[in-house]
Amino acid sequence: MGKEADTGAGGRIAALRDLNALLAIAPAAKRAAPLLVIMGLVASLAETAGISLIIVFLYAAFGQLDDTGTVARDFGQAAASILEWLGGPAELATAIFALIVMRGVIAYFYNRIAQGLGARISEKARNAIHGEYLGVSYDFIRRHEQAELMEVLGTDSWGIAAAYNAFTRLIINICATAVFAFFLFMLSWRITLIAFICAGAVSFFLERLSRPVTQLGASVKAEHQSMGGLMLMTLQGMRAIRAYGREKAQDAAFVKSSASARESLARMERLSAAIRPATEIGYLAIICLIVGGAGALKVDFHATLTIVALLYRLQPHLQEFASNSLFLAQSAPQLQSVRRMIGPEGKTYPDPGMRPMPETFRSIAFRDVVFGYEEKEALDRVSFSIPAGRTTALVGASGSGKTTIVNLLLRLYRPEAGQILLDDTDIATIRREEWLRAIAVAGQDIDLVEGTVRDNVLMARSDANRAALADAYALSGLADMLAGLEYGDRDWIGQQGLNLSGGERQRVGLARAILRDPGILILDEATSALDTALEARVRTCLEQRFAGRTVLIITHRLETVRNVDHVVRIGNGRLLAEGPPAEVFGPHADGSVAALG
Numbered sequence: 001m002g003k004e005a006d007t008g009a010g011g012r013i014a015a016l017r018d019l020n021a022l023l024a025i026a027p028a029a030k031r032a033a034p035l036l037v038i039m040g041l042v043a044s045l046a047e048t049a050g051i052s053l054i055i056v057f058l059y060a061a062f063g064q065l066d067d068t069g070t071v072a073r074d075f076g077q078a079a080a081s082i083l084e085w086l087g088g089p090a091e092l093a094t095a096i097f098a099l100i101v102m103r104g105v106i107a108y109f110y111n112r113i114a115q116g117l118g119a120r121i122s123e124k125a126r127n128a129i130h131g132e133y134l135g136v137s138y139d140f141i142r143r144h145e146q147a148e149l150m151e152v153l154g155t156d157s158w159g160i161a162a163a164y165n166a167f168t169r170l171i172i173n174i175c176a177t178a179v180f181a182f183f184l185f186m187l188s189w190r191i192t193l194i195a196f197i198c199a200g201a202v203s204f205f206l207e208r209l210s211r212p213v214t215q216l217g218a219s220v221k222a223e224h225q226s227m228g229g230l231m232l233m234t235l236q237g238m239r240a241i242r243a244y245g246r247e248k249a250q251d252a253a254f255v256k257s258s259a260s261a262r263e264s265l266a267r268m269e270r271l272s273a274a275i276r277p278a279t280e281i282g283y284l285a286i287i288c289l290i291v292g293g294a295g296a297l298k299v300d301f302h303a304t305l306t307i308v309a310l311l312y313r314l315q316p317h318l319q320e321f322a323s324n325s326l327f328l329a330q331s332a333p334q335l336q337s338v339r340r341m342i343g344p345e346g347k348t349y350p351d352p353g354m355r356p357m358p359e360t361f362r363s364i365a366f367r368d369v370v371f372g373y374e375e376k377e378a379l380d381r382v383s384f385s386i387p388a389g390r391t392t393a394l395v396g397a398s399g400s401g402k403t404t405i406v407n408l409l410l411r412l413y414r415p416e417a418g419q420i421l422l423d424d425t426d427i428a429t430i431r432r433e434e435w436l437r438a439i440a441v442a443g444q445d446i447d448l449v450e451g452t453v454r455d456n457v458l459m460a461r462s463d464a465n466r467a468a469l470a471d472a473y474a475l476s477g478l479a480d481m482l483a484g485l486e487y488g489d490r491d492w493i494g495q496q497g498l499n500l501s502g503g504e505r506q507r508v509g510l511a512r513a514i515l516r517d518p519g520i521l522i523l524d525e526a527t528s529a530l531d532t533a534l535e536a537r538v539r540t541c542l543e544q545r546f547a548g549r550t551v552l553i554i555t556h557r558l559e560t561v562r563n564v565d566h567v568v569r570i571g572n573g574r575l576l577a578e579g580p581p582a583e584v585f586g587p588h589a590d591g592s593v594a595a596l597g
């Protein structure tokens with residue numbers, strides 16, 4: 001939060017600015033805001049008119065309508081004409097009742113519309129944030145903590161609806177105050193002036209009191225987010241926590257964070273709780289002052305009574321104004337996070353590409369490609385080729401940049417310099433969907449999602465039929481495993497597939513890539529966890545199925561490298577050698593892992 005936004009007033013201004021920007025995603029809510037304000041205003045007018053009629057009723061009951069007092073004379077005459085116009089006390093009572101009912105009906109529809117719009121705004125915000133997570137560059141997502149992404153999507157998005165409601169109520173409070181002020185002014189401008197000067201002083205005091213609210217809102221959000229981070233760690237790291245006996249330490253960290261979240265919320269609630277009575281005391285003091293001062297100002301008793309009644313009814317509006325205003329200030333950090341997450345500032349988006357994916361090509365070539373993660377360089381002017389229709393092995397020591405090359409091929413990132421060419425076309429200019437349809441990856445860090453085997457495999461082709469699925473299961477060696485599962489491919493594999501063994505997870509990943517039936521297949525240590533016999537069987541199946549297609553194998557196993565057509569060897573982010581296996585490894589290819597590093 002900026003310095004200006006740290007104060008209550010600054011927070012409110014920032015919240016209103018962000019809210020206005022965010023309402024672009026829910027134009028209906030923006031359009032409906034004036035309607036809500038008008039409804040709120042009509043309800044206030046009905047209320048004020050009702051109160052005035054009650055006073056007319058009282059005047060009539062006490063036979064005071066012909067009062068000749070200085071200030072109340074006009075009001076008394078006006079009241080007499082209203083009573084005359086209505087016809088009598090029974091009609092007056094009916095009018096009061098009608099106004100009360102009207103106010104109730106308007107309030108009911110107001111609440112229904114406001115709640116409906118609030119829910120719509122939250123829904124749109126959630127969808128926009130979720131869409132943004134899927135649409136923005138992968139790099140942006142990687143740079144943010146999961147807990148933060150969860151907080152904005154799961155919690156902050158709801159804050160917009162509440163802030164919108166507070167905003168419309170705030171406008172209504174202001175308009176209602178203006179309506180009451182008009183009536184008060186008609187009765188006595190001097191008393192009204194005094195009342196409003198005092199109200200200004202009370203507001204100034206409340207503003208001072210509520211200064212820390214935006215900062216408190218930010219700290220509630222930060223504590224909530226850090227607790228969310230621990231929740232994610234507990235759920236995602238359950239195995240490591242238990243394997244290393246970290247349960248107590250993890251629990252202690254959570255309990256501490258949970259207490260901090262409670263304390264920061266309590267600090268905020270203490271402030272909110274103080275604002276309400278402070279507002280009430282402040283405005284009631286003004287009423288007392290007016291009652292006491294009316295005599296000195298020589299204001300008629302009846303007019304004073306009416307003024308006091310109106311001020312008393314105005315008081316809840318002023319109180320509500322204070323709490324809505326406080327709520328807006330405390331929502332500022334949430335609104336800012338949502339706006340930043342939805343807005344384009346500081347973000348890049350994957351290039352959708354305009355060119356069609358060619359049916360055939362000769363090679364994929366890296367030309368002087370440079371890429372780094374933040375300050376860390378991963379590839380330094382790397383140039384090599386992956387010939388089409390052949391099998392290429394990409395080898396190199398751990399951390400040499402192999403997965404980075406795969407990530408660039410998947411267009412998760414863009415090279416900082418250089419190009420990746422499909423023949424003469426930069427892959428970034430090919431339509432992204434078509435490019436990704438032509439490519440499939442099965443890897444060591446298989447990205448399995450929580451669900452069934454089937455859910456995971458169908459990610460490659462949601463419209464695949466039974467035969468295609470069965471074929472993918474057979475080729476990947478998954479069919480034997482599924483036969484042993486109670487629910488077959490509908491068995492729940494748990495978070496990240498943790499209900500399966502490493503080799504079983506790899507086979508699910510392989511089945512997914514096979515189902516895609518890609519022109520370019522990337523196997524990133526995709527069979528490393530299979531036993532030797534199964535690996536040989538799966539490899540043979542894959543060689544047959546993908547004969548004549550472009551296959552890129554990332555491996556540490558020399559047996560695999562011996563059989564490929566082409567080898568690319570990298571080290572420390574640089575190309576070391578490229579060519580046929582015998583040329584790259586020469587007579588030193590002795591089968592050791594070190595030889596490939």
Ligand SMILES: Nc1ncnc2c1ncn2[C@@H]1O[C@H](COP(=O)(O)OP(=O)(O)OP(=O)(O)O)[C@@H](O)[C@H]1O
Nearest residue numbers: 373376377378396397398399400401402403404405
């Ligand atoms: N997300 C990331 N953020 C920062 N640095 C990263 C990230 N991913 C990889 N790196 C760094 O980039 C370099 C290349 O990593 P990469 O994963 O491409 O290596 P690799 O050859 O695939 O390694 P391995 O064989 O161990 O999987 C390494 O120094 C690594 O620490």
